Amino acid sequence: MPLTRPQIGFKLILCDAAQTDSATGKIHMLGAGWTITGSPTAPHAVALMIQVPWDRTNQKLPVRVELVTDDGQPVSMPGPTGPQPLISQIELEVGRPAGIAPGSTLSAVFAVNVAPMSLSPGRYEWRASVDGHTQGESFQVTAASAAQL
Amino acid sequence: MVDDDFYEDDEPIEKIQQIRRRSPDFVTGPQNGRGATVFLAPSPSGEWVEHSQPATWVEAGVCR
Numbered sequence: 001m002p003l004t005r006p007q008i009g010f011k012l013i014l015c016d017a018a019q020t021d022s023a024t025g026k027i028h029m030l031g032a033g034w035t036i037t038g039s040p041t042a043p044h045a046v047a048l049m050i051q052v053p054w055d056r057t058n059q060k061l062p063v064r065v066e067l068v069t070d071d072g073q074p075v076s077m078p079g080p081t082g083p084q085p086l087i088s089q090i091e092l093e094v095g096r097p098a099g100i101a102p103g104s105t106l107s108a109v110f111a112v113n114v115a116p117m118s119l120s121p122g123r124y125e126w127r128a129s130v131d132g133h134t135q136g137e138s139f140q141v142t143a144a145s146a147a148q149l
Numbered sequence: 150m151v152d153d154d155f156y157e158d159d160e161p162i163e164k165i166q167q168i169r170r171r172s173p174d175f176v177t178g179p180q181n182g183r184g185a186t187v188f189l190a191p192s193p194s195g196e197w198v199e200h201s202q203p204a205t206w207v208e209a210g211v212c213r
Contacts, residue, residue, distance in 0.1 A: 020184030027184065079196045088189055088199055108183050115190035 006053035006105060008061070012128050012137040018045035018111035027109040038144045040116040046126045046137070048110040052094040054103050061131045064089040065112050070123040070138070077117065088112045092130075 016031030027047050037044070046065055067075040067086040076083035094106045119141045127136040188200040 018186070020186045022184040025183035077191070077197050080194050081196070084197055086189065086197060088187055090185055090187075092185075094183070106183075110184065111186040113186065113188045115188075 006055070008053065008056060008131055008133055009051040010128065010130050010133070010135065011049045012126065012135050013047045013049075014126065014137050014139055015045050015047055016042070017113060018047040020109045020111050025107045025109060027111055034139070036140045036142060039121065039141050040118045041114075041141065043114065043116055045111055045113040046128070048112075048128055048130075050092065050108045050110065050130055052092075052106050052108060054096075054105065056131075057094050057096050057106060059093065061092045061094075062089065062129075063092050063110055063131075064129045065110070066127055066129075068125050068127050068136075070125065072125075075119070075124065086114075086117075 013029065013032050014034055015029040016034070017029070019028045020026070021028065027049060029045070029047050032047070034044070048063070048065065050063070052061070065088045069075060074085035074087075076085055090110065092108055092110070094108050096106070100106070121141050121143045123138055123140055125136040125138045127134060189197060190200055192198050
């Protein structure tokens with residue numbers, strides 16, 4: 001089997017709330033794994049766990065999290081200057097801690113906590129992109145309010 | 150320079166490994182910085198922006 005260059009890997013999980021611990025690289029989640037919500041949506045969070053290969057450390061990696069419809073179109077929220085897409089983006093750079101064996105994969109975490117939103121019933125997706133690699137996690141919005149579910 | 154930092158080729162392997170595996174005298178670099186948390190919410194003007202602290206959200210419900 002030919003050797004392949006390690007790729008950047010990441011996982012996306014929907015939860016009620018998420019908080020990162022920058023000292024340990026852990027992410028604390030509450031209510032993880034939901035798939036159905038009402039409108040307006042309950043406060044929720046998108047937890048992102050990123051695995052950075054050794055040869056991609058000390059490099060700036062763009063991370064982008066956005067909400068899209070089931071057609072892949074950006075969801076727009078009304079704003080004072082017009083509709084605005086729901087996007088959160090950062091630039092990630094993972095360093096090499098002392099004592100780590102060369103070649104190790106290092107982890108980093110990112111949490112986006114989102115306020116309630118008024119969404120039409122249907123299927124949506126929180127889509128994350130890390131250095132050009134894209135993954136998504138879908139959820140369903142029903143006509144019932146989030147409190148009634 | 151410490152003489153212990155240098156070894157001859159015919160030194161026992163255990164002595165060489167002992168030198169290489171000793172704890173560093175000091176460690177540089179930031180110890181924190183492996184995670185970030187943001188809060189995406191509308192500002193008082195209605196524009197959705199990223200906050201560093203959670204806002205008070207009304208109409209809290211539940212996701213399943």
